[in-house]
Amino acid sequence: MSEKLNQLKEILGEVSDINHAASVLGWDQQVNLPPGGGEARGQQLATLGKIAHQKATSDEVGKLLDELKKEFAGVDSDDAAMIRVAARDYDKAVRVPSAFVAEQSIVTSAAFEAWVEAKGKSNFSLFQSHLEKVIGLVHKYVSFFPPADHPYDVLLDDYEPGMKTAEVQEIFDSLRPKQVELIKKISAVKQPKVDFLYKKYVEKKVWDFSEVIVTRFGYDFSRGRQDKAPHPFETSFSVDDVRITNRFEPDSPLATLFSGMHEAGHAMYEQGINPAYGRTPLAHGVSSAVHESQSRMWENLVGRSLPFCEHFFPEIKKAFPSQMEGVSAKAFYKAINKVNPSLIRVNADEATYNLHIMLRLELEIGMLTGKVAIKDLPEIWNAKMRDYLGIAPPDDAHGVLQDVHWSSGLFGYFPTYALGNIVSAQLWERINKEIKGLDEQIRKGKFDALLAWLRKNIHVYGRKYDPQDLIQKATGSRIDSAAYVRYLTKKYSDIYGL
Amino acid sequence: MSEKLNQLKEILGEVSDINHAASVLGWDQQVNLPPGGGEARGQQLATLGKIAHQKATSDEVGKLLDELKKEFAGVDSDDAAMIRVAARDYDKAVRVPSAFVAEQSIVTSAAFEAWVEAKGKSNFSLFQSHLEKVIGLVHKYVSFFPPADHPYDVLLDDYEPGMKTAEVQEIFDSLRPKQVELIKKISAVKQPKVDFLYKKYVEKKVWDFSEVIVTRFGYDFSRGRQDKAPHPFETSFSVDDVRITNRFEPDSPLATLFSGMHEAGHAMYEQGINPAYGRTPLAHGVSSAVHESQSRMWENLVGRSLPFCEHFFPEIKKAFPSQMEGVSAKAFYKAINKVNPSLIRVNADEATYNLHIMLRLELEIGMLTGKVAIKDLPEIWNAKMRDYLGIAPPDDAHGVLQDVHWSSGLFGYFPTYALGNIVSAQLWERINKEIKGLDEQIRKGKFDALLAWLRKNIHVYGRKYDPQDLIQKATGSRIDSAAYVRYLTKKYSDIYGL
8 A cells, every 4th residue: 555645544543533532522511511611621622623623734634645646546446535535625624724713713602602692582682793703704714715606605515515506596496385385285284183292201211212213223322322412413433433412302302202313313324434434534424415314314204204103103102101092103103293384493394394494595695695684684584484484483582593503603504404305305215116115114113224225325435425426326316306395295195185 | 921931831731631632531431432432432542642742742842841941940939830840741751752652542442441341251361461561561661761769660750759669668668567467456356237338229329429428528510520430530621620430339339438539539639729720730639649648538537437427327327217227327437447358449448458559569569570470460469468468359350350550551550549548647637736626527517627728738739849848838747657557546446445
């Protein structure tokens, strides 16, 4: 093997170790940190981030990559893919000065705190000046890169490499009228009973049941664990240590089951990456949309399916006999799929979810191009909610302040949630062509063929292929909303008798 | 302030951040790690260790220290102390090559995993080859330093700066006959009843009670937490995040209370260090013996005292009514102080504890000088147990495999446990001269004056003074076993009516 390749792998291996160490610290911050520990933890994370950035953007890495790109030109191998991905990461990272990264960290730390307070008091004006500063940094960030077709392309590319704003808009434009039409039809017919979902449940029983489900799905607890945190998330410290967090909300007690499936979907992706990619830039999910296609598949296409309910409902009934008294598997299935235009994205059903995302994309583009003034954001948010979902938030906390993303400088991320839904349906159609009787397998609690297919066609590759190429390879087409429309239409026609 | 001093603090601050990050990873390894996660974690710790070492031993640091030592010569200030301590750390660290540190980290990670398995299966042979590798590294480590009076001095100095093997041997030699004589006297008289300590206890109740006790002592849970781990320990990520671990052993259910007090004693030391020392080399306890003097004081001089029992026993009786039926505070006091030559160091009583240490010191010196072959360790261990304590372990788990230290490469550490006992008694004599009616305060559950004295005379200084100077300043003398002999003799004379 090339000596230069060894040298590159050595350095990138250390960068990977430092980043994974930072992930452990971040996980601990959300799961375990005592109240006093925050300030020192911020400092520790800043130092690790700085060192990882210095190592990853060193002249030595740049020189090795230049030479290796030549050496591996035209080669089709894992090493060649690693060099290509590493070079792309490097070219991006060197454009962003360390001083900017430090400034961003300070501005978003303050913005996050202001957001927490503003959301608590439901008062956007407490957050406005911070968001203006964040947008200023977003502009500055975009300016580090060569002019793109659309300035938003630069942001999108960080989460969905190669994806263009115009492509996303086209996909969303074709999807929006169909989802709106479907919601209109559904709202005209009788709604299922859901009261039993909101009775009193014992936290530990729900928690334990969420672990029963994800274990049966194939999430490997010998290479992971589930802990309590204020927000559910998945984080990976290596292919053999991929953890999920979850929460219990008494107002929505069974949400724990679905967020568990969602995060386990992310985690099974990371657990399934080729172990040979360990400590290289290939050892992660390839993009946010592909990642989300996995979490949403396990949460929705599996977890909110009739076969899933037919398999698990007897056990659910046994675990929660008083809550489920007189409820059938079919009634449970209908209840967990009730369509209800609502204010909060993370609680949205499958029929309305993408509309929340489209609203956010339009606002992000508006803020970036200056067409949306930050001070007008709550008003525009509320107007769009009325347009898209027919409801208006009573206050900022249930409207423009609901998501953490903007306070953390995450611009360009939201669209990948909807793209993930779309990709999940494309994969699902293909899987159901290749695995005969999948519904019947799920009804029997057998998920191994499904997981094996995902492992073989998605997980194992890590970042080896570009996301659209991977999707093409797995499904026969690039990202396209048709399968998702078919999926939604069929599902809700059955449930609502449309 | 000197520009050079700022530069030094900046670099050492980053070194501190990296070392604390490694501590978080180490804590997580013991408390949370899923079985699959060990290999990657070892790699991550190796990388952090390597980077911290490279930064701490850079020519830049060496140059800054040389210049600052001149600038601050003869100055008596925190900065001057920091420079002196940093220079000593630097002079040691530059002798140890990065490659060695990385190798050590990998070897000890594997050795730790092997030790866990070997202990679980009570089979020393599963650990032997790992320990041989560790000893190989210990030899190599010693070889990096100039020849000392005794090779073991090099190891001891890492935990007890300035202490010599000959001094320790002298202190131990003067103490051993007195402890052996005391044990002999005790074994000739009637033993207290202890059966109620070994009834069945509910783990959660004992755990919760251990948190009641350490909270009342003054351990600050808003800047710490207690988690379950195979071996109790304390670890610090900053002065505001100092964690302890504990365990529950059904065979010795109330041991949890005493190990909780012990680790909280360590933790209160770290929580009490001057916050202005944060991210500098001064922000740690000064030596292992001084650290142990704090843990043993809270565990034994407080936690195994009659006033402690008089205060807590009514609550203990309320928490464990069936176990404590017919038991008085005095009977409880006698029971928890029963002298009983036994197999496990961490469960040993105060009269026999130091003998366990003396055994380990002899074995460590034997392994280092080659007089003890690793393969013979279980046999020699068992023989010495018979010599010193008159009992022999039935298996390796209760003998040579009981302690984690050797698997982690901790050689030279054990003697500081006994030195800590000795220092705790010296401090206790002084404290009782300065705080009038301390027994009466403890009887009322008031520990604030005691903690305040320790804060003011020990904790706040961190590493500012050398250990023996700090002990001299606080007690009026250097390490001396006389106070400990007086303490033991008085305590056991009262209990056993000698």
